[in-house]
Amino acid sequence: xxxxxxxxxxxxxxxxxxxGCGASSQAGASGSAPAEKKGTLNLYTWEGxxxxxxxxxxxxxxxxxxxxxxxxxDETMLAKLEAAEGGDYDLVIADDYIIETAIAEGLVSELxxxxxxxxxxxxxxxxxxxxxxxxxxxxxxxxxxxxLVYDPTLTDVEITSYADLWDPALADNIAVxxxxxxxxxxxxxxxxxxxxxxxxxVIRNAGDxxxxxxxxxxxxxNDNVQDDLISGExxxxxxxxSQVTLACLxxxxxxxxxxxxxxxxxxxxxxxxxxxxxxxxxxAFIDYILRPEVAKQCFxxxxxxxxxxAADDLIEEEYxxxxxxxxxxxxxxxxxxxxxxxxxxxHMQVWTEFKAACE
Amino acid sequence: xxxxRSLWLMLVPLYVFTLVFVxxxxxxMFILSFETRxxxxxxxxxxxxxxxxxxxxxxxxQTFAESFRLAITSTILITLIGYPFGYFxxxxxxxxxxxxxxLLMIPFWTNSLIRLYGWMIxxxxxxxxxxxxxxxxxxxxxxxxxxxxxxxxxxxxxxLLQFMILAVYSSCEKLDRSLIEAARxxxxxxxxxxxxxxxxxxxxxxxxxxxxxxxxSMGLFFIADILGGNKIVLVGSLIQDQLLKAHNQPFAxxxxxxxxxxxxxxxSLYKRVTHSSELEGLL
Amino acid sequence: xxxxxxxxxxxxxxxxxxxxxxxxxxxxxxxxxxKISSVWDGFSLKWYEELFADAALFEALWNSxxxxxxxxxxxxxxxxxxxxxxxxxxxxxKGVMEYLSMLxxxxxxxxxxMVFMAFFSLLGLPFGMTTLIIAHTAFCVPYIYMLVKARLVxLDPSLAEAARxxxxxxxxxxFDITLPLIAPAIASGxxxxxxxxxxxxxxxxxxxxxxxxxLPIKVYTALKTGVTPEINxxxxxxxAVTILLVVISGAVGRMRGGAQQTQEGKQ
Numbered sequence: 001x002x003x004x005x006x007x008x009x010x011x012x013x014x015x016x017x018x019x020g021c022g023a024s025s026q027a028g029a030s031g032s033a034p035a036e037k038k039g040t041l042n043l044y045t046w047e048g049x050x051x052x053x054x055x056x057x058x059x060x061x062x063x064x065x066x067x068x069x070x071x072x073x074d075e076t077m078l079a080k081l082e083a084a085e086g087g088d089y090d091l092v093i094a095d096d097y098i099i100e101t102a103i104a105e106g107l108v109s110e111l112x113x114x115x116x117x118x119x120x121x122x123x124x125x126x127x128x129x130x131x132x133x134x135x136x137x138x139x140x141x142x143x144x145x146x147x148l149v150y151d152p153t154l155t156d157v158e159i160t161s162y163a164d165l166w167d168p169a170l171a172d173n174i175a176v177x178x179x180x181x182x183x184x185x186x187x188x189x190x191x192x193x194x195x196x197x198x199x200x201x202v203i204r205n206a207g208d209x210x211x212x213x214x215x216x217x218x219x220x221x222n223d224n225v226q227d228d229l230i231s232g233e234x235x236x237x238x239x240x241x242s243q244v245t246l247a248c249l250x251x252x253x254x255x256x257x258x259x260x261x262x263x264x265x266x267x268x269x270x271x272x273x274x275x276x277x278x279x280x281x282x283x284a285f286i287d288y289i290l291r292p293e294v295a296k297q298c299f300x301x302x303x304x305x306x307x308x309x310a311a312d313d314l315i316e317e318e319y320x321x322x323x324x325x326x327x328x329x330x331x332x333x334x335x336x337x338x339x340x341x342x343x344x345x346x347h348m349q350v351w352t353e354f355k356a357a358c359e
Numbered sequence: 360x361x362x363x364r365s366l367w368l369m370l371v372p373l374y375v376f377t378l379v380f381v382x383x384x385x386x387x388m389f390i391l392s393f394e395t396r397x398x399x400x401x402x403x404x405x406x407x408x409x410x411x412x413x414x415x416x417x418x419x420x421q422t423f424a425e426s427f428r429l430a431i432t433s434t435i436l437i438t439l440i441g442y443p444f445g446y447f448x449x450x451x452x453x454x455x456x457x458x459x460x461x462l463l464m465i466p467f468w469t470n471s472l473i474r475l476y477g478w479m480i481x482x483x484x485x486x487x488x489x490x491x492x493x494x495x496x497x498x499x500x501x502x503x504x505x506x507x508x509x510x511x512x513x514x515x516x517x518x519l520l521q522f523m524i525l526a527v528y529s530s531c532e533k534l535d536r537s538l539i540e541a542a543r544x545x546x547x548x549x550x551x552x553x554x555x556x557x558x559x560x561x562x563x564x565x566x567x568x569x570x571x572x573x574x575x576s577m578g579l580f581f582i583a584d585i586l587g588g589n590k591i592v593l594v595g596s597l598i599q600d601q602l603l604k605a606h607n608q609p610f611a612x613x614x615x616x617x618x619x620x621x622x623x624x625x626x627s628l629y630k631r632v633t634h635s636s637e638l639e640g641l642l
Numbered sequence: 643x644x645x646x647x648x649x650x651x652x653x654x655x656x657x658x659x660x661x662x663x664x665x666x667x668x669x670x671x672x673x674x675x676x677k678i679s680s681v682w683d684g685f686s687l688k689w690y691e692e693l694f695a696d697a698a699l700f701e702a703l704w705n706s707x708x709x710x711x712x713x714x715x716x717x718x719x720x721x722x723x724x725x726x727x728x729x730x731x732x733x734x735x736k737g738v739m740e741y742l743s744m745l746x747x748x749x750x751x752x753x754x755x756m757v758f759m760a761f762f763s764l765l766g767l768p769f770g771m772t773t774l775i776i777a778h779t780a781f782c783v784p785y786i787y788m789l790v791k792a793r794l795v796x797l798d799p800s801l802a803e804a805a806r807x808x809x810x811x812x813x814x815x816x817f818d819i820t821l822p823l824i825a826p827a828i829a830s831g832x833x834x835x836x837x838x839x840x841x842x843x844x845x846x847x848x849x850x851x852x853x854x855x856x857l858p859i860k861v862y863t864a865l866k867t868g869v870t871p872e873i874n875x876x877x878x879x880x881x882a883v884t885i886l887l888v889v890i891s892g893a894v895g896r897m898r899g900g901a902q903q904t905q906e907g908k909q
Contacts, residue, residue, distance in 0.1 A: 042852050047863035052695065067853035068698060070863035075603040076847055078400065079756070083763040088852045101400045172503075178589055180604055219506045219588025227678055233484050233505060250678055338399060341607075348605040352597060353418045356425070358590040359508070365812045366730050373724030373783075377743045380780050384757040385745055387764075391757070444657050447650035459654065460830065461888050466661055467837030468884050469668065469877040470861055476874075477664025480671065487667065520661070525830045529793050532826065567792040571785070578750040595750045602752055615753040622748045623741075 040065045041281035044077065045093035049141075050289075051301040058288050064281045074098035081107050086274035091282040093141055096267045097338050100131035108137045109274045115283040118290035121310035125325075126267050130337050138269035139286050142304035145325075145333075146182050146264045147244045148257040150236035151229060159236060161260040162186045170216045175229065175237040178222045180351035181336045182264060184210065186238065189261035196337045200346040207350025214357035229254065242303035245322040262332035268304070299323050392612035402608055410613035419597065419614075423621065426593045429583065430576040433515035437523045437572050440516065442565060445527025446557075449534065456532075463521050475514060475585045482510050482586070506588030514582040519575060523568035530564020531557075566633070570626060577622050594618050669881065672874035689875040699860060699876060706840055706857040709771065713778035714835035720779070721786030722828055726820055729794055730812075744788075746781040754781070755848035762849060769851030777849045778842065782835035786828065793827035 041058075047070040055066050071077040074095045081089065086107040094102075102108050113119055119139065126140040150159050157167045165174055165186075176183050185195040187206035197203065218234050219225075225239045226247035239247075248254050272282045289298055295311035299319075306312055306323045315323050339347075395405040413419065448459050466474065481487045482505040489501045504510055534557065542552040558565075580595030589596070594614060601611040672690075676683035693699065724743070728736055746754060758777045759769075767773055801823075805815050843858035850859065861873050 047860055069850075069853055069855065070859060072843075072847055072863045073603050075606065079759065079848065080769075082401070083759055083769070088769075105400060175588075178584075180600070217588075217590070219590070221584065221589050224678075230678055230681060231483055231485065233503075246678065250676070250681065341396060341398060344605050345607070348600060348607075349416065349418060352422070352592055352600070355590060356418065356421055356592045358588075366727055369723040369727035369816070370731060372720040373727070373743065374739065376720050376779070376783070377739060380776055381746060382742055384754070384761040385742075385749070387761050388749075388753060388757040440657065443650075443653060447654055450650065458892075459658075460833075462658055463661070464833045464837065465881065465884055465888075466665055467833075467841065468880055469665060470858060470873065471841045472843075472858070472861055473668050473873055473877050474664050477667040480667045481664060517661070517664075520657075522834070525834065526789065526792055529789060529827050529830060533793070533797070563792045563795040567788045571788060574744075574747045577748070580750075595752070598750050599752045602756060608756065611753055611756075615750055618750065619745065619748045 039063055039281075040067050041278060041285055042067050042069065042088065042090045042276075043093075043285070044069045044071065044081075044089040044091070046070055046072075049093060049302060051297055054289065054294055054297055054301075057294070058285060062281075062284050062288070064278075064284060066285075078102055078105075078107075081273060084273075084275075087277065089273050090276040090278045091270055091272055091285055093268055093270045096129060096131045096269060097336060099138055099269055099271055100338055102271070103132065103137055107274050108271045109276065109279070110136050111139070111272070112283070115280075116287050116290065118287050118310075121290050121292060121295070121308050123307050123309040123312075126307045129267060130335060131267075132269070138271045139290070140267050140269045140307040141289070142268045142299065142302055143307055144241040144266050144268075144304050145258070146177075146186075146238060146266075147241065148236065148238055148259055149229060149244055149247060149254050150257065151232070151251070151253065152255055153253060154232060154235035157236075159255070159257050161190075161257075163190050163261070165216065165236065165238075166190075166213055168216075170236060172216065172218050173235040174213075174216045175219045175221070175225050175234040175239070176217060177225060177239055178220050180347055183220075183238070183354070184347050184351055185264055185336060187213070189259070189264075192261075195264055195334050196339055198340055198343050200342055203343060203346040203350060207346075207353060210350065210354045211357050214354060217358040220355060220358065226250070241305060241322070245303035245319070248322060249318075258326075262334060264336055265333050266335065267307070388612050389616060391609055392616050394609045396607045396609055400606055407609075410610045411617070413610055414613060414617055422592045422594050422597045423618070425591055426577055426595070426618075427621075427625075429511065429515065429591065429593065430573055432512055433519065433576045434569060434573045436512065436516050437520055438565070438569060441520050441523030441568065441572075442527050444520075445524045445564070445568075446531050446561070448524070448528050449531035460528075463524060467521070471518065472581075472585075474517070475582065478510070478514060478517065478586060479505060505586065506590065508587065508591065511583045511587040511591060514586040515576055515579065518579065518582060519572040522571040522575075526568030526571055527561060527564045530561040534560055562633070566630075569629070573626070574622055577618065665877075665881070668874050669878045672871055672878045674871055674874075677870055689871045690879075692870075692872050693875045693879070696872065698855070699857075699872070702855040702857045702860045703876070703880075705771070705854060709774050709778060709846075709856060710836040710839040712775045713782050713839045714832045716775065716779045717782035717786050717835050718828055718832050721783045721831065722790050722824070724783075725787050725790040725794060726816060726824070728791075740787075744784050747784045751842075751844040755845040758845060759848040769849060770854050771851075773849040773851070774846060774854065774856070777845050778839040781842070781845070782838060785834045785838065786831035789827045789831040789834070790824050793824050797823060 041064045043066055045068075055068070059065055069089070071080065075098070077092060077094050078098055078101060081092065081102065082105065086109075099108070116139070122140060126143050127135050132138045148159060148162070148165075150157075152158075155170060155173065157164060157169050159165070176186075181195065184203065184206055187209040188195060188197060188202070191202075191206055191209060193202055193206070219228060222240075224243075225237050226243040228234050229237045229239075229247050230250050237247075244256060248256065270286055272279055276282055288294060290308065292308060292310035292314055295306065295308035296314040299306040299308070299311065300315060300323070303322065305325065306315060312324050391402065392410055393406055393408070394402045395407050395409075397403050448456065451459065479486075483489075484501040484503055484505065486505070488504065489498070492498045492502070538560070539552050539556050542556045543549070547555065578595045580593040580599065583589070583591045583593055584596060598611045598614050598618075601607045601614065671682075673685050673687065674682055675686035675688070724739075728740070754777075758773075758780075762769065762773050762776075767776075802815050802819050805819050806812075810818070841858055843856075843862045846856050846859055847862070850856070857876075864870075864873075
């Protein structure tokens with residue numbers, strides 16, 4: 001009997017080694033094969049950026065298969081892209097500030113605009129921004145505005161500005177996104193400063209201001225913040241556009257506030273890495289999703305502000321207020337840009353202090 | 360001579376793998392911790408000790424204290440809950456042992472993030488627990504348990520309990536129960552028999568259980584982020600922030616080196632205190 | 643005696659209940675109509691429909707299984723041989739090696755992920771399943787090593803010695819005597835390793851290559867756009883399959899005769 005067991009275990013051990021080697025060689029082959037095959041688009045972005053119909057529609061029409069790889073943060077993307085020396089991936093969609101760094105690192109190839117027939121559909125409001133002032137490298141895909149949302153049934157405070165969040169009546173009742181530049185920026189705005197101020201003393205002051213906000217903070221997180229607003233866990237939340245869309249669809253009672261101090265916004269954009277194996281596929285894809293009817297499908301799915309002017313009119317009425325900026329929108333807007341390492345370090349320090357003070 | 364050679368052959372995979380794929384990357388990390396961050400992205404190879412100096416800022420020291428507090432609290436609770444479980448489990452019939460083993464492992468087959476979402480449903484304001492307690496008349500307003508310290512501790516215990524159970528179980532299973540009976544026959548009270556015989560004999564399992572839970576709990580931070588609303592700043596989340604937000608790889612590496620040193624220190628202290636030297640050094 | 647037995651059963655059941663509580667809720671909410679997990683909108687199977695339409699998710703599941711099996715097996719070989727070998731060989735490097743192989747456990751995942759990525763790219767290894775398996779094996783080895791070692795400590799050495807006295811070679815002794823004795827520890831170590839690998843996301847994110855997604859990567863990278871109950875549905879299905887497999891293997895085992903089973907258990 002003993003022998004039987006040991007034989008079985010021995011077999012398992014050997015099988016394990018074999019499986020390890022077999023799987024690795026096989027996967028190694030399949031891992032590099034699509035890049036060489038002409039008909040594959042290696043798309044690298046967050047999970048869930050496109051409705052399945054759009055991806056399938058693209059494949060059906062152009063014949064390019066889509067291999068969808070996903071990352072969790074912009075920084076993971078850039079680290080991977082750097083390790084791949086600008087190769088491996090054909091098309092990347094990421095946030096504005098990281099694209100500026102990627103361009104500076106020489107990982108982005110310049111766009112050949114003659115290959116993009118539908119480029120004219122892009123809303124000029126989202127073009128010529130800091131990360132790509134000449135629009136030479138990127139095509140925007142969705143914009144987000146840092147929005148304040150609150151449930152008037154849960155608090156008597158009428159919120160019209162970031163400063164209102166400091167109201168003691170909101171104790172332990174606010175949710176904020178886990179983004180240090182946005183939240184520190186909120187305090188900077190209350191102090192009348194820019195998001196991108198370089199003076200570390202000013203950032204320090206904003207940090208002190210934030211410490212006063214700490215007792216009001218119930219949670220800090222990026223994912224599914226809308227759930228906490230809807231379930232009544234918190235009365236007010238600072239969150240991303242797609243979450244605002246979800247929250248308001250679930251509970252129309254919620255008030256959306258564009259704070260008086262001005263709002264921050266960010267743009268997600270597509271770019272083609274410098275050594276992309278299949279650039280033609282990437283151009284085909286960019287052009288495909290620039291079509292107004294495709295863009296409409298994408299943005300209704302994504303819940304971010306539509307960056308495609310031609311698609312604005314197609315968007316269904318129920319989504320319209322979330323996906324396009326309100327008529328006569330004139331609040332001051334500012335983007336969060338890359339800053340000096342010293343300023344960054346100070347931001348990080350006050351952010352860590354703030355988080356610890358919230359407990 | 361031939362025997363010795365075959366014995367050494369057994370060790371070859373461990374040596375090769377560890378030296379190449381574990382020591383290699385870690386040496387890289389150690390070097391990284393003495394370099395300087397670049398202006399926007401990456402590192403420049405300029406030797407500096409600033410990364411280590413930076414750790415002594417009170418706000419960063421605080422994160423180490425928080426990490427230890429949480430790791431120790433969780434490990435103690437896990438030991439108190441897990442040890443009896445492993446002990447009782449080892450007393451069951453063989454068929455039940457197998458069943459229980461599987462029952463313990465199945466939860467791991469579901470995504471840990473999703474399991475935490477399950478706890479969120481329990482703890483949520485007006486969630487499962489609130490409704491239950493209100494129905495029983497224990498409380499009349501929602502407890503607001505989610506995003507509190509106790510919620511985080513529950514999450515930690517939940518994530519690591521099985522490690523303790525398995526380690527204690529495999530130790531208790533080979534426990535010679537006649538020794539306990541002998542002690543009882545000699546007039547020892549059940550408690551005395553337990554502490555002098557059972558506990559001593561199952562110490563290796565308990566110790567590896569504690570190491571298997573304490574070490575990961577020093578690094579686990581996503582539970583604190585999800586169930587604690589990110590308000591408890593642990594070293595792990597600080598490292599994450601430094602890497603993925605501030606793009607400061609060298610500082611993150613320095614934090615990791617210090618964390619590893621402190622963890623090693625804690626474990627060797629624990630071994631010294633419990634006199635578990637007969638284990639000929641697990642670690 | 644009888645009373646004590648009852649208490650232990652109650653205790654085991656209670657702890658298991660708490661372990662399964664969140665999982666039951668995950669299952670329940672996979673039938674939730676609403677996309678938002680805090681609202682119950684009524685019973686619906688729509689997430690299962692979406693799940694079955696999502697081929698990429700099943701591919702990711704398959705990748706995860708291959709990765710988990712490969713790395714837990716590789717770790718079992720390395721860890722077991724190492725733990726057994728060190729009981730017999732006295733060498734000065736032993737302490738250092740043990741410490742080194744434990745280090746992946748002590749290093750926060752995110753930093754390990756970063757250095758693994760940099761190191762693999764330094765070695766020129768192409769990112770993909772190979773790098774995933776190496777990285778996962780690295781953090782699985784300590785679990786196997788620890789559990790096997792805990793089992794070996796205090797194991798009666800006279801059996802192995804007797805065999806050796808009778809002229810059995812080291813290899814023979816290992817397979818005939820040691821291996822059966824430490825089998826339970828290897829088994830639980832492998833189960834743990836598989837679970838760790840199956841659940842790992844941070845390291846996988848950094849060392850994976852083009853188009854090789856694992857299940858946790860899919861879940862985790864959806865956070866920006868929102869995790870949908872589709873994942874709950876997938877977890878439910880996986881649970882159902884696991885339980886089914888367990889029941890089947892149990893039934894087969896029983897059919898093959900209880901006598902054999904109890905004998906196996908005793909060893």
